[in-house]
Amino acid sequence: MLDQAKGVYIVAQTPFKENGEIDLDSVDTLTDFYFQHGASGLTVLGVAGEANKLTQAESVAVAARYVKRAQGRPVVVGVSHSSVAQLAELTALVMDQGAQGVMIAPPGGLRTEQEVLGYFDAVFKRIGNVPVVLQDFPFSTGTWMSVPIMGELIARHAQIQVIKEEDLPSLTKITRLRALPGRRVAILTGNNAMFLPLELGRGIDGPMAGFSHPEMLSQVYALYTAGKVGEAHDVFDRYLPLLSYENQSQWGVAVRKEVLRRRGAIRHAGMRTPGPRLDATDHAEIDRLLQRLARDLKDAG
Template sequence: MRLDEGTSGVFAIAATPFLPGGAIDEASVDRLTDFYVGCGVSGLTILGIMGEAPKLDQAEALALSDRVIRRAGVPVIVGVSAPGFAAMRGLAHGAMASGAAGVMIAPPPSLRTDDQIISYYRQAVAAIGADVPFVIQDYPLTLSVVMTPGVIRAIVMEHSSCVMLKHEDWPGLEKISALRGFQREGSMRPLSILTGNGGLFLDFEMERGADGAMTGYAFPDMLVELVARAGAGEREAAHDLFDAHLPLIRYEQQQGIGLAVRKYVLWRRGAIAHETQRAPAAGLSAVARAEIEYLLERLGRRDRRAVLG
C-alpha cells in the first residue's frame, strides 16, 4: 500500500481528537478513522497542520500513527515535518515500520531561495532514506515558502522517492497546468497531485489535472463524490455539488478558527466525541456556532448529508 505517482482519489486530512483535558481521545481516534473510511476515502493523512502535529510529542505522534494505520485498512500518509532531521528520521522510520504508505514533508519557513528549497529536500531524503515515498507539501499561505513549478520539477527529478505533491498554493490553478505541461513535454516524470485549501478550488483543480484532494473539509464524502463526478466527465453535476457546499467550505477557511469550525462539524456529524483542540487554540463564539448551524441547515436543503438533527 505504498504511495506511487499513480495515487489518486481523496486522502482526508485527519483531525486529532482530544479529550476535554487535552489528552488524545483514543476512542474518538478509532471512531474518526472509521468515519473517514466509511465516507469512501482512498486514504488518510495524519499529523498534518490540521492534525495539530506540533502539539504532540514524538511518542504521542508515533502511537497515534500506529493506531490509525492498523485500523484504517487504506493507505495512510504521515506528516513528519520537524525542526530537525533527527526528529524527522525518527517519525518517518517509526511510521513506515507501522505500515505507513509514505510521509509528507513541509519546508521550514526559513527557506527563501530556490537553491535553499532544493537543498532542504535533498537533506531530508538523505535523513529519512531514499526508499521512503514522500509528499511535498506546498502551502505558501501558511509556511511562507514559495515553490515555483521549476523548483518542484527539480525535486521530483532528483528524487525517485518523491511521488506526490500536496498542492495548496493560492492562486494555484496555473501551477497545476504548468506541472502537467512539464509532464506532457517530457521534462518531468509523472507525479500525483492532490490539492488542499479545504477544497476551495477543487472544482477547477480537477479540470486542470489534479488527481484528487488531500484536505480536511468536514464532508469528505462530498469530496469523494465530486472527484468521482469530475473523473467521469460530469462537469455540471460536479460544479452543482461544489456550489452547494461552497459557503461552508469558505467559512471553514477562516484563519485562526478554521480548525475549530471543522472539529465542530465533525462533532455534529458524530465522528468525534469532543470538539476539543489542544492548547494553544482558538475557540468558537456562540455567534459563530449559530452561523455554522445556519450554514448546515441551508446545505441540508440540497445535500441530505448535512441534515444532522
C-alpha cells in the same frame, strides 16, 4: 505505491478529550467516518491535524492508531520539521507502524532555491527510500518553491511520488507542474478543497483536504472523473457556504471539529491549547449553515 495515488485523501483531525489528552477511541470512529464517506486514503498529522501540538510519542501513537484502523488502506503521515534529525526519526517510527509514506514541506527560513535543494538533499540522505508527498504550502511555511525547482527535486529524488499543491493561485501552478518533463508524479491539492472542481479540470489526481462533509469531496471527484462536470459543480456549490466557513485557518479547524462532533465522528470538538474556542454566536452560525445545507440537499433530491 503513492505515485499511483488518486481519489480523496482526507486530511484527518486529531481528536482530543476534554482534558486535552489524545482521544484514540475517537481516532477509530473518525477513521471509520472518513472511509464510510468515500475516502481513498488519509493524511494525518498535518497542519489541520494540530501536529505541532503533539509530543513525538503522541505523534507516533496517533499515526499508529490511524494505520491500524485503516486496515491496509493508505495513510500518509506529516513529518515536516526544521530539524532533519527529528524529521528522520519520526519518519522511521511511523513507517515502522505501517504508514504508506510521509508528507514533507520545506521549513521556514529558506531564502534561496539552493537552500531548498540543499535541505531536501539532506532530508533524503537521512530518510532513505521512503515514499514522500512534497507539500507546497507557502502560506503556512513561508517558503516558496518555483515550478522549475520542484521539477528539479522530482528529478533528483525518486522518493517524491506525490505533490500536494496548495500555493495560490493553485490553478496556474497545477498546469505548469503537469507540463514538467520527466516522470509523472501524482498531484493532490489542499487549500480546504476551495477550488476542487476547477483543479480537477487542470489535471489533478484528487484532493488532499479536510472537510466536515467528506462525502462532498468524494461525490465531486466521482462525478467529475465520470465526465459529469456540471453535476460535480452543482454538488460542490451546495456545500460551498459551509466549506468557505471552515476555510479560516485554525479557527476553521475548530468549526470543522464541532461539525464532526455533531455528526458523531468524534466525542469532543476541542482543540489543544493554544487554539480557538467557539462561542454562542459561532454555534448559531454553524446551526444556520447546516440547516441551509440540509434544505439545499433535500431540494436537490
